[in-house]
Amino acid sequence: MRQPAQVVAQRQVKQGTGGHSEAVDRVALRLAGIARAQAQAQAGSGPGPRGTCASVSQWDSDTPAWFDPIRDPHGVGWHLDRLLFDAGVRDGAVEAGVALVDSVRQLALSHEGGRWRIDAQCLGQGGAAPSRGMHQTPVLVDASGRGMAAARQLGLARRGRDRLVWLYAHLPVDRDDKDQATRVCADANGWWYSVRVPSGQRVLAFHLDSDDAELKALRDPYRLLAKAQRHGLLAGIRPATMDFPVHLRPAGGGGLDPGATAALPDGFFAIGDAMLAFDPIASQGLFNALATADSCAQAIGRYLDGVGNARARYLEEMRTVEARYCQRLGETYAAVSRYARERFWLRRTAGNAGAL
Ligand SMILES: Cc1cc2nc3c(=O)[nH]c(=O)nc-3n(C[C@H](O)[C@H](O)[C@H](O)COP(=O)(O)OP(=O)(O)OC[C@H]3O[C@@H](n4cnc5c(N)ncnc54)[C@H](O)[C@@H]3O)c2cc1C
Structure with missing residues (x-):
């Protein structure tokens, strides 16, 4: 059975194309280095990252399939303390x-005289009045996450009609919960994920469609837990208290159209x-x-050195990553034949698989 948590776009690209493969190697080394440094810094003083332990899934069968990362030729993944990691970066x-x-x-973006102009309105510090600032730059990078704040302001829209959302909760620390495995489990109208994170809390997440009739009810912690516990893989999750909130966030894949991005000013x-x-x-x-x-960063270096097709090459690389990702995503969802007639799974297979 395909391991559902192992849809690996970049790793596939690494085998098949140039360019991104070097980035993959550098990033893999850096990520492992950051995680190790975090682990050393945190040793004995609180939660820190750890190399991923085994994962276990009930994807197309109720028989648990175990996967030990020691068998992964690309090395183990990491469980990071995200706040600590972001602060370190x-x-x-x-x-x-x-x-x-x-x-x-607030940001206002414009392009004039071959340069990007950013007009920023900033919050006043310590009771001071808001201030305004203006910056000019030859290069503007949108790193604002799913909101793609800069791209949107420049008129680009996110591609993809994926309705996937996730309901998730951080269950209270349970000293008796020694389980280190990542647990993934298919359900008729979505899929589950649960793992203990470096803080000691356990994340319980259910991924389903935003128009699912059950969505509202599952924001109740009791109902969410009861639905999870129907599965053997999650039956042992027994939080000490039930006073945790259930959050809802969009989770669908999607991205910028490289063609539309290429049409923006350089x-x-x-x-x-x-x-x-x-x-x-x-x-x-x-x-x-x-x-x-x-x-x-490599592409920007080439662009500033006057290489004419620097952005086009970067966007081509993104197209390749996207194509591999979509292919593997479709294969992963299609591997669940036991729910193949359910709407959630139908939407992700039968020609709809992985399409952006
Ligand atoms: C349900 C779910 C589960 C996931 N699980 C995993 C996982 O197991 N492993 C994994 O690797 N990834 C996982 N991810 C994805 C991962 O969290 C993101 O892919 C990653 O954080 C993307 O990084 P980013 O820097 O592009 O965006 P973000 O991390 O979203 O960072 C964007 C930054 O831009 C800032 N920003 C936004 N708008 C503006 C604005 N207008 N002005 C200024 N700043 C702005 C934000 O405050 C934020 O700091 C998961 C995501 C979801 C939804």
């Missing part, structure tokens, strides 16, 4: 000389989720954010 950028403005309330780039957001079954969003940042 931000600090690293500032140390490298980046000027960080993190009080922006010097505009997008990375990470702003360029291409992955369905969470891929478990590749963070890696993709770092890999696209790395590739984009």
